Structure formats: C-alpha cells, structure tokens
Amino acid sequence: MQRLDPAPEVLEEYEAAVAASDRPRVVALVDKMLDDGMAPLSVLTDVVATSQRVIGQRWQRGEWSVAQEHAATAMAMAATEVVARRAAEVPVTCGHVIVTCAEREWHWLPAAIIGCVLRTAGWQTTPLGPATSPLRLSQYIQDVGPEAVAISCSVLGSIPTTRRFIEASTSAGVPVVVGGPALGGDAVRAAALGATAWAADAVGALEAMDALPVVVSPVSPLPEAPAQEQGALELAHADLVDRVIRQWSVTADEASGPEQTALRAVARDAVPQTLHAVSAALLTGDPRPVSETALWTGELLAHRGVEVGPAIEEMGRVLGATLLDYPLSTGLISEHFRLG
CATH class of the missing domain: 1.10.1240.10 (Methionine synthase domain)
Structure with missing residues (x-):
C-alpha cells in the first residue's frame, strides 16, 4: 500500500x-x-x-x-x-459497497474519506450521505445489491440508529463494516451491535472489506431489559435533557456576559451527550461511553474556567435523580460517571 x-x-x-x-x-x-x-x-x-x-x-x-x-x-x-x-x-476491480451514516449522524466527512479510500482501492462506492433513514438504506440494498455496507458513527446519539442499519443490512444478508469515534477504540461496541466487522481507521476499513464473508445471517435481538430501557430513554430524551439543564448549576446559571454565555452553550451541549452515552452503554453493554463522556465534559469545563470536580459530581447527582425511573441507567451513572 x-x-x-x-x-x-x-x-x-x-x-x-x-x-x-x-x-x-x-x-x-x-x-x-x-x-x-x-x-x-x-x-x-x-x-x-x-x-x-x-x-x-x-x-x-x-x-x-x-x-x-x-x-x-x-x-x-x-x-x-x-x-x-x-x-x-481508478478502474473498479472489487465489489460494490454502500457508504453511509445512520439517522442522527450528520458528520459526513469521515464517511466521505472512507468512501474515497475504498474507491482508490478499486471498490465501486455508492455514498448515501449523512442522516440516512433505514428505509432508504434498505431500498438501495435492494436496488444495487452491494457486497457490503460501510457505516460511519461519530456521535453516541447515532448508536441506536446504527444498530437499525445493521439490522436492515444483515436481514438482507449483506455484511456490515462500522467505525468511528462513537464506537470506541476496539471492536467491543461494534460486535455488541451485531456488525460483521469494525475498523479503527481508513486502513482498517480496507483490511476489513477484504476479509468480509459473502453473506451473513440476520443479527440476533439485543438483550431485552437494557434495550427496553434505552427505548424509553429515547422517547423521554428531550424532557430529561430539559430537567437536567434546569437543575445543574452550570447550565441553570443565567449570569450575563459573553464568557458565561459561551460556557452555558458548551455545558448544555454536554447534557444530551451524556444521556446518549447512557443509551450507548445500555445497547452495547460497554459502560465506557459514560466514563469517557464525564472526562470529556470535565475537559470542556476546565478549559472554560470551571472547577471541574464539584461540577461533575453535581452533574452526576442531578443525572441520578433525573433518571430515578430508569434503574439500569441510574446504576451506570452511579458507577461510571466520574473523572477518575
């Protein structure tokens, strides 16, 4: 190469x-x-x-x-x-791959890079763009008959929809390669979601494509209890975000000034990300998204002059109280939402 x-x-x-x-x-x-x-x-x-x-x-x-x-x-x-x-x-010398992002995933650049790398290696590629629906993916699978589907997943909020893409692809017998920051630095989350292969980067995607089976079986159902709780969290997401924002002092503070306004904007972005991290942990059985998001939030706050330890501890308490009706989620926050 x-x-x-x-x-x-x-x-x-x-x-x-x-x-x-x-x-x-x-x-x-x-x-x-x-x-x-x-x-x-x-x-x-x-x-x-x-x-x-x-x-x-x-x-x-x-x-x-x-x-x-x-x-x-x-x-x-x-x-x-x-x-x-x-x-x-470049002449097409390999098979056909659909390159896409699932619903809620608007970061198209990583997928575009992967698609371009695959094309330079001789793969025929069909890019579907960001935030594609499962129905659209299924229609393209039916229309073009690809050898594989490659899915880029950058944000934790698209983990559930990436799972739906995996279901759509494997139900048609088509293998799936997934990758992106939301899936972490190893294959644990990808395997839990039922992906055929995981790729750490563009080189890994090329290697994974070469090793894919010709056909795969439909993925097995996810464990029932965490999947049901994740579904309930998804339905209540907007309300839960609002409740946390109103109770966490970093986001509830209405002090004026450009620095305070910028801080609130960043902190308010961190709240839905944390709830998405809980959802990702429920679906994959991997608690690391929760602890990683706590560290990420702490770094955001530290660079904006906030005393991180008390702020993260308070956020954890607010999250725990807000998620009281979701026992698995409460347990994840209690055990893993911390800086150390």
Whole structure:
C-alpha cells in the first residue's frame, strides 16, 4: 500500500489554508500533493483527517468557535472532493459497497474519506450521505445489491440508529463494516451491535472489506431489559435533557456576559451527550461511553474556567435523580460517571 507521509511544512500550509477558509488554496495544495506523488490514502488520513483532529482539539480547548469548526470541515470536504475526482478514474476491480451514516449522524466527512479510500482501492462506492433513514438504506440494498455496507458513527446519539442499519443490512444478508469515534477504540461496541466487522481507521476499513464473508445471517435481538430501557430513554430524551439543564448549576446559571454565555452553550451541549452515552452503554453493554463522556465534559469545563470536580459530581447527582425511573441507567451513572 503506497504511502508518502507529508512533510511538516506541507501540513502546516494546509492547516493555514483551512484556518483561513481559503478554498482555492486548499484545492490547489491537495492537487499539488497528489501531483508530487503523495498517495491518496496519505492525503486523506495524514493531512485531511489529521488536521480535523487538531481543529476538534482547538474547539474543545475553547480556542475555536463552532462556526470556525464548521468552516474548517467545509474546507476538509473540498480537499476530499479533490481526491475523489482522481479516485473516480481508478478502474473498479472489487465489489460494490454502500457508504453511509445512520439517522442522527450528520458528520459526513469521515464517511466521505472512507468512501474515497475504498474507491482508490478499486471498490465501486455508492455514498448515501449523512442522516440516512433505514428505509432508504434498505431500498438501495435492494436496488444495487452491494457486497457490503460501510457505516460511519461519530456521535453516541447515532448508536441506536446504527444498530437499525445493521439490522436492515444483515436481514438482507449483506455484511456490515462500522467505525468511528462513537464506537470506541476496539471492536467491543461494534460486535455488541451485531456488525460483521469494525475498523479503527481508513486502513482498517480496507483490511476489513477484504476479509468480509459473502453473506451473513440476520443479527440476533439485543438483550431485552437494557434495550427496553434505552427505548424509553429515547422517547423521554428531550424532557430529561430539559430537567437536567434546569437543575445543574452550570447550565441553570443565567449570569450575563459573553464568557458565561459561551460556557452555558458548551455545558448544555454536554447534557444530551451524556444521556446518549447512557443509551450507548445500555445497547452495547460497554459502560465506557459514560466514563469517557464525564472526562470529556470535565475537559470542556476546565478549559472554560470551571472547577471541574464539584461540577461533575453535581452533574452526576442531578443525572441520578433525573433518571430515578430508569434503574439500569441510574446504576451506570452511579458507577461510571466520574473523572477518575
């Protein structure tokens, strides 16, 4: 597999163009990288994806706004499209794969990168885009008869809908490769959801595609009690979020000023993420999303001047009281929603 890692100055120049939202410069830089012999895989993983991780860290530290992050993602999509145009010239030598994100998953860039990498390796790809419905996926499976479905899952809130995609795919006998930050750094969550294979990154996706079986059986039902409680949490999600926001002092504080307003916005984003983490833990049997989300929330607050320990402890108490009618969820919060 050809790789040519970018020189530090190349990556710095690309990141500067992205930060400036200079689309023509981004496109020209990526064209030059490819013309100079850098492998498409390296452009996508060592330049585009690496830069996006840096941008995410800047947002988490409070150095960049949400608007800046979204603008940078648009630049990354422009860079990916340059590689995709070149990839379209590669002869199809493998099978057909549908590349998609499940409902509630709007982060299309990781899936676009995976689809582009697969196309450069000779796979025919059909991208369905972000937030696709199970019905639409089923229709495409019926229409194109793919050898596989590749699903990108970046946020914990799309874990339940990713499971529905796995059900739709395997019920048609089609194997499923999944990956993304919401599925963690190993195959535990993917296996619990019934995926045929898990991929840590683009290289892993290529390897997983080559090892897939021709046909698979429908996935088994999830354990009944946690699946039922997760369904109840999903129905009550908006109300539960509102109750936590009104009771947690970090989000309930109405102090004025731009810094306080920005803090409240970030903290209020953390509340639904925490409830999504509980849902993910229920469906996968893996409690790590809960503890990981506590740590993530703590880092967000710390970079914005909040005393983290008391804030997270209070949030845990509020969550426990709010989820009192959900015993499995309450247990997860009590045992795993902590910083250490």
